[in-house]
Amino acid sequence: MKTFLFIGSNSDIALTAKKNIENNGNRVICISRQPFDTFSDVLIGNPVTNELPEIDEKIDGLVYFPGSITLKPFRSLKQIDFQNEIEINVLGAINAIQKYSPKLTEGASIVLFSTVAVQVGMPFHSAVSVAKGAIEGLTRALAAEFAPKIRVNCIAPSLTNTKMAEKFLSTPEKEEAAGQRHPLKKVGQKEDLANAVSFLLNDTSKWMTGQILHVDGGMSTLKV
Numbered sequence: 001m002k003t004f005l006f007i008g009s010n011s012d013i014a015l016t017a018k019k020n021i022e023n024n025g026n027r028v029i030c031i032s033r034q035p036f037d038t039f040s041d042v043l044i045g046n047p048v049t050n051e052l053p054e055i056d057e058k059i060d061g062l063v064y065f066p067g068s069i070t071l072k073p074f075r076s077l078k079q080i081d082f083q084n085e086i087e088i089n090v091l092g093a094i095n096a097i098q099k100y101s102p103k104l105t106e107g108a109s110i111v112l113f114s115t116v117a118v119q120v121g122m123p124f125h126s127a128v129s130v131a132k133g134a135i136e137g138l139t140r141a142l143a144a145e146f147a148p149k150i151r152v153n154c155i156a157p158s159l160t161n162t163k164m165a166e167k168f169l170s171t172p173e174k175e176e177a178a179g180q181r182h183p184l185k186k187v188g189q190k191e192d193l194a195n196a197v198s199f200l201l202n203d204t205s206k207w208m209t210g211q212i213l214h215v216d217g218g219m220s221t222l223k224v
Helices: 012-023 079-103 126-146 163-168 172-180 190-201
Strands: 003-007 027-032 059-064 104-113 150-157 212-215
Touching: 003 012, 003 079, 012 027, 012 190, 059 079, 059 190, 079 104, 079 126, 104 126, 104 190, 126 150, 150 190, 190 212
Parallel strands: 003 027, 003 059, 059 104, 104 150, 150 212
Antiparallel strands: none
């Protein structure tokens, strides 16, 4: 049995990935900023403020889920908007990795999250693209530094049907229009990203590190 650490564990993707991992006989330790009803053993912590609980046992993988979608015209963005994006997406991940990397076993896997908007320029995405671009750089730098003992990879999704994106997919018409912008003509589902998390944590991906895995319906590379 392996033990994995999920930070920001109350997201739709995290909850689905947790179920996948536990169904395979492994264990997930969950850290969230607040308790939630889905399960009772969540640890309380805030990676942005670096208030993170101690963990005594060794862990075989770490996933940092927190993210945000701040979409505004560049001219209307304030410095605080960029600061918030960087704090949630980048500094929180750095704090978590610095805190828990000494607990990682040899052969462990770290999984981070970016966005397709880093690869494909999109209007109104400047704040989140700045932050997630930093995550992609961090992924490659840590993969080089931690090799060969620890793998570091990153998932870069396009729009996915989760609570975070519900305002963009709040009607069937909006979801259909969003899907049509992708070569596969549909938006992603939480299971698509949860499966990618499970893949990067387990030994099936043991020869992958420093990679940005584009789970994006083909948006980053195809024009059809």
